[in-house]
Amino acid sequence: MAAARGSPAPAARPPAVSRGYTFASSWDQNAPLTEQQKVAVAALAQAFSERPMPAHVEDHANGQFPDVTDESSSPASFPNEAVLQNSHQFYQWFTDLESAMKSETEEKYQRYVNTLTEQMQTCDQILEQLENTLQLFDDLQEQHQAVATKTKTLHDACERLVLEKDRLMEFADALRNKLNYFDELENIASQFYSPTMTVANEHFVPLLKRLDECISYVSNNPQYADSGVYGVKFRQLQSRALSMVRTYVLGVLKAAAQQVQAGVKESSVNGKVVMSEAAETSILYVRFKAAANEIKPLMEEIESRKSKAEYAQILADCHSLYCEQRLILVRQVVRQRISDYSKSEPLASLMRQGCAYLMQVCQSEHQLFDHFFSSSSSDSANLAPLIDPLCTILYDILRPKLVHEAELDLLCELVEILKIEVLEEELGRRGDSVAGLKPTILRILADVQERLTFRAQTYMRDEIANYLPSNEDLDYPGKLERKASFVGADMGDEEKDAYEILYAPLEKTLSCLSKLYRCLEPEIFTGLAQDSIGVCSLSIQKASKLIMRQSSQMDGQLFLIKHLLILREQIAPFDIDFAITYKELDFAHLLDHLRRIFRGQASFFDFASRTGFARAFSPRVTENQLDAKKELEKTLKSVCEQFIMSITKLAVEPMLSFITKVTAVKVSMAANIRSGVTGDDTRKSLKSQAFATPEKVAEMVSKVNDSIKEDLPSVANKMKLYLQNSSARTILFKPIKSNIIEAYGQINALINDEYVAEDIAVIGLPQISEIQACLDGLC
Known part of the structure; x- marks a missing residue:
């Protein structure tokens, strides 16, 4: 592999370079790199690209290239550019390159170590200098501590002197302040007794305030010498000042009242005040307010001190003076205005x-009073x-x-x-x-x-208890019949008020109670209601007896029932207790004692002691309770029972008489048998009696049937006439039906026991179910 950085590519490559590239290519093909390795190689290339060029590389950059064909050139001499013939050379070249890199890295750290060593030496020198400096500082601190101790001693001494001085000055000031309250006596007295001092003077209120302070101080410190004497003198001055206030307020109010009176006289004609409401307000209130405004600040000062008894008293005096002057102004106007109302x-x-x-007037006076006495106006x-x-x-x-x-x-x-x-x-x-x-x-x-x-x-006494009914009042059932015909005619007029057909005392009682209920206190109304219900009930009962004489007993009873029901119904909404407890004096035991004395059974000497005599001859107080509502219920129940019995007798009187006779005969027979009397009379059957023959019984049954068919419908119609409430009629008629059914049941039982079938057929007693159906159709 060949590497050249910063030099142009040669025009022709030597054979060794070609072989190197061939080897590299075959190496790359036979041992391909992974993505992670490629990334590492790229990072390594980037790192090398940032490294500075070595000196021999810089020579190449200047155009001086070694002879690549010279085999004697050591690979180490050209670490960045070498011709590798075989893998051994590559590893050797790589080892040399790695050593060079390590050497460069160690050199950097070596330089850092050398720098640190130099700095440590410098620090040792500085530390030695600091130790010398600290020694000098300790010496200086000892000297400073000595100076500070002397300074603090001097400072404490100065503070003690300053505190002593302040304490003496405070004592002197306190003594001066305390003496000032006593010294103020002459100053305040001279000013109050000055001929130029008045309540209107601007110095009067501050002087009064200072006087209050002196009085308060002297009163709170009775331990001082002559404090009692000074207190008396101060209060004398205060009394004089408050008297000046009272005199001043009275003068201002009188002056204002005189101005208002002058305005009132201007509005008077022949001594009579003639003012409109607007003029009345302007003269009596606006003018007075303007004339008396000068006392308002003074009254505010007095009200601010009203917690003290003296000022509360002078404030009350000012209130009285104010009310007195206002009354003089307003009384005549108010009397004249109300008198005019009463005449017209x-x-x-x-x-x-x-x-x-x-x-x-009260509102206007309250507003005016509030203007002068704002803190006192809340109290009426x-x-x-x-x-x-x-x-x-x-x-x-x-x-x-x-x-x-x-x-x-x-x-x-x-x-x-x-x-x-x-x-x-x-x-x-x-x-x-x-x-x-x-x-x-x-x-x-x-x-x-x-x-x-x-x-x-x-x-109640004149119109209810002593009411004298007229013939029209007692025209029952005529009034009810006329009302029924009036309603039935349907003439287009409104139905008359139900009160118009009531008995007058009842109508007056209900009307009176309805008015009084909202107007009187409950206790008073309860007593009146008790009395009115009692006298109304008695008046209705009297009228009922008169109606019985004039019309019939049934009309009188129904009249009474009707009106008592209405009375009971109408008083129910009143939320009162109709029971009243009253006390009475009981002299019954006293009469017993007198009878015993007159009979010689006792003597006055038996009650020799004063206590015994008083106990024996003193009346006893008893409590009784009267409930008008219960008395009304009792009367209503009694008249209903009387009505039920009268109608029952009207319908089944023959049956009741027959049952009574049968009962008497049976009792007589039983008595004869018990007494041993024998004879034909004891062996006679019931039908052998003259009153109990089948014919007589049939006649009796016929009369009762006729009465039920003829009399009871008229009774039912009259009940409908008097009692418009169907439930009331049903309740009242129910026991009548029960009594009639019971009478038929007793007769039926007697007939079945005492008579044979032929006799029963002659008698012709109807079935109870028929009677029941007939009665049910009535009410």
């Missing part, structure tokens, strides 16, 4: 307009000296009218106005600004409810 408006309108006007009690007298004006005008009002509807309307429109809606919507009006509204409401309660009791 009915009671309900007067109530509405009076409350609305007072709410407007501060405005009470002003608002209460203004509200009393409306109360004084309404009170006589309420006392003389007798109409229940109007009183109920007034209660609804006060409770719903005023208290719930208006007062709830406007909030704290009209809170001062609430006590007066509640007072008026209590008076209206009291009057309403009294009138309701009078109404």
